Amino acid sequence: MSTDTKLITWEVFTQKKQGAAHEHAGSVKATDPKMALLNARDVYGRRNEAINMWVVPAFAITASTPEDVGPFFDPANDKLYRNPNFYKLSNTYKPVAD
């Protein structure tokens, strides 16, 4: 068995129907993008789970780390005025659309 195989990991994202966002489905191994796409189709699309797929080399993805969870997302936590609930109004206020 060749342990020197240059198969790399590709993350697979599938779009379930038109207009929907792509979602992470899993990963496949492949040596090139075309093979990655064919493998992704066979592994994650055998039952019409997708109408479109992206494959991305796993090494190209940069992710935040779980340890970051506090400080990294802090800017969101201390700015409550970004949410409509921050604004207290009398009940004469009605949203302009439902």
Added chain:
Amino acid sequence: MEATVTADMLEREKAFNDRIARGEVIEPKDWMPERYRKQLIRMMSQHAHSEIVGMLPEGNWITRAPSLSRKASLLAKVQDEAGHGLYIYSATETLGVDRLELTQQFLDGNAKYSSIFNYPTLSWADIGAIGWLVDGAAIVNQTALAKCSYGPYSRAMLRICKEENFHHKQGYQILSIMMQGTAEQKEMAQDAVNRFWWPSLMMFGPSDANSPNSEELMRWKVKLHSNDDLRQRFIDRTVPQGEAIGLTFPDDKLKYSETTRSYEWGQINWDEFKAVVSGNGPCNKQRMQARKTAEENGQWVRAAAEAYAAKHYN
């Protein structure tokens, strides 16, 4: 060198155990005890190897399926098993181990896989028995694992369970139709169930008292039910289905108890289980050889893919 347990490590482990207790899902980059990681790698890679080896007994009947429609179903089922192997290998890799390393462990004979696949498939009815009993047992196991504490494993199980339902139904349908057939066909179906019943019950693993890993795995919510509980659940769901189509089970102690609303049953032959797990089942050598041959025969394909990638994408 002796590992020193620092206060920091103890604190992290406590925080981890608290997360588990709260029912939180652990993701690949989260801190986890080394032992949790190791146990998951062991369990998940065994599971992935089982899916791959599981293609062999069924693949045996693809060319001899009794009709084109049966052949198409069986091909699709075997392809699903390959896919399941890939889902689980890819989930295992999130724990920081490479798939090639896992494959190598398997080819070197240093990894286990489910003992059920070391039994031969002697007649077409065996394909029915495998779908109904073996996949049935796998569904019971995997439905429980779908709620396990490790995110990637749980997500792989959800996907697999959806697909296994087709396997289970196609198996039961094969046996149902044979049980409406000639005396000879009925006999074939019954013979397949006689041979696969006990090995299917063994799929749930050793009895709780003799399962060295169970306590720890349950504490970490990798396993949510004991081997014996899942085995009982499988028996309770399966026996009435078999009786409904006129099948019997090779266990003279099998009896429904009105008090427990559950089946009482006989004894698993644990000596047979141990023999098959340790390499002495009817087909262990054949399965390993088939896997090695496939690996060798695929060598030129991998080499060609690499050469192609080097030429066009570097």
